[in-house]
Amino acid sequence: MLLGSLMTGIAFTNARLGAVHGLAHPVGVLYSLPHGLVCAVLLPYVMEFNANVAQGKYSEVAEFLGARDCSPTGAIGKVKEMLSALEIPEKLAVLGLREIDINDIIRAAMPSGSLKANPRKASEEELRAILERNL
Numbered sequence: 001m002l003l004g005s006l007m008t009g010i011a012f013t014n015a016r017l018g019a020v021h022g023l024a025h026p027v028g029v030l031y032s033l034p035h036g037l038v039c040a041v042l043l044p045y046v047m048e049f050n051a052n053v054a055q056g057k058y059s060e061v062a063e064f065l066g067a068r069d070c071s072p073t074g075a076i077g078k079v080k081e082m083l084s085a086l087e088i089p090e091k092l093a094v095l096g097l098r099e100i101d102i103n104d105i106i107r108a109a110m111p112s113g114s115l116k117a118n119p120r121k122a123s124e125e126e127l128r129a130i131l132e133r134n135l
Contacts, residue, residue, distance in 0.1 A: 019046045019122050022115030023130065026108035031096040040088045041095065045130050046118075047076045053120045092134035102131045 023046070024038040051058060051072040058072035065082070067074035080090075089095060106127050109115055115122060122130075 016117035017114035018118035019049065019115055019127070019130070022109045022112035022118065023105065023127065025112065025114075026105045027092060027097065029108075030101060030105065033095055037088070037095070038092070040083055040086075041090070041092050041134070042130070044076050044080050044083070045133055047072070047079060049122065049126065049130055050118065050120045051076065057119075092131070097131065097134055099132070099135055102128055105131060 020039050020042045023042055024035055027033065027042075028035045028038045047054075047058065055072050058075040059070050062070045062072070062075035062078060065075065065078040067078040069077070083090075091097070106124050109127060110124065
């Protein structure tokens, strides 16, 4: 686990992160949730948001994960299937996300370096839509 954690940290440092992490930090802090759990729940929603600008990469992910459909849709479907098998909740609402907190979460996420590294620039309204889909 230690070696895996180290390798992941090295990869993150070189590849940078995206909207999943940019949103996961304030959600995790606000609700005292594990960062990895919040990232897992957010992943398919952010993948859907990024799908139009990351088609090639998502097609590679779909193929790597063994999806029948090697497209962004196939990758997202396979990720959802894996999360379900791991009994990860489908929505942050199950973990406590409340509509009243969404504006605070967005304000905390906007200056994030992770958000700035997302393949698709995300506006406050687009982040709101991602979070509202999690209610």
